[in-house]
Amino acid sequence: MSNIRLMDMGDYPQLIDLWRNTENIGLSKADSPVNLDAFLQRNPGLSFVILDDDKIIGTLLGGHDGRRGAIYHLAVNKEYRYKGYGKALLNHCLAAFADIGIERCHIHVYADNQSGLDFWQKHGWFTRPELVLLSKDIGNPVKVDR
Ligand SMILES: CC(C)(COP(=O)(O)OP(=O)(O)OC[C@H]1O[C@@H](n2cnc3c(N)ncnc32)[C@H](O)[C@@H]1OP(=O)(O)O)[C@@H](O)C(=O)NCCC(=O)NCCS
Structure with missing residues (x-):
């Protein structure tokens, strides 16, 4: 039964274990307990886990900037796929997302995934060949210590 x-921070040990064991899930400082906690508090009601009894077998992080949604770490344990x-x-x-008026959502996918x-694409998502992602690291970010 699933x-x-x-998702809540009590899930953290199982989350990090699943993510470390899932291909094509990139981990960074954003996945530290402090930063994940900050993400969940900033984006309430948008990140989920799926369980088999009390075992976490899948995850999804959802967030938004007030305009567009973003999904991270959609991962399903290999033994539970399809x-x-x-x-x-x-x-x-x-x-x-629909409940809070977000009309479009983005996802970053490794190009070789x-x-x-x-x-x-099977679920109707489309690539954006007219766009290129650029990133910049912020020097000395203030860590939120909760
Ligand atoms: C991608 C992933 C989350 C899919 O999870 P899953 O639980 O196996 O997917 P589902 O069983 O819900 O599949 C839903 C539908 O998509 C199809 N599907 C699942 N994986 C697919 C794949 N890799 N390619 C094409 N179709 C796929 C299923 O056949 C199913 O089709 P149906 O609705 O016609 O029956 C899982 O394979 C995974 O964790 N992959 C590694 C991490 C990753 O790549 N995450 C996404 C990248 S950001």
């Missing part, structure tokens, strides 16, 4: 609920869990997590998040790209 079910979906909101059972609809990824789609269920995605649908939960998209419904939550063909399987991931196939998944997103």
Whole structure:
């Protein structure tokens, strides 16, 4: 029996274990407990876990900037794939975005993650060849210590 609920920081040990063991999930300082806690507090009601009893078998982080939504770390344990869990997590998040008026959502996918790209495109997501992602690191960010 599996079910979906909101993610919370009590999940952290299982989250980081799943992410470390999932291909094509890139981890960074943004995934530290302090920073994940800040993300969840800033984006309430948008990040979910799916469970098999009390074992976390899938995750999705949802956030937004007030204009567009962003999804990170959609991951399903390899032993539980192709059972609809990824789609269920995605649908939960998209419904939550719709509830707060977010009309469009973006996802970053590694260019060589063909399987991931196939998944997103199967669900109606489209690539944006007219756009290029540029990033910049912020020097000395203030760490939120909660
Ligand atoms: C992508 C991922 C989350 C899919 O999870 P999943 O639980 O196996 O997916 P689902 O069972 O919900 O699949 C839903 C639908 O997508 C299809 N699908 C699943 N994975 C697919 C893939 N890699 N390519 C194409 N279609 C795929 C399923 O067949 C299913 O189709 P249906 O609705 O017609 O039956 C999982 O493979 C994963 O964790 N991958 C590694 C991490 C990753 O790449 N994440 C996304 C990149 S950011």
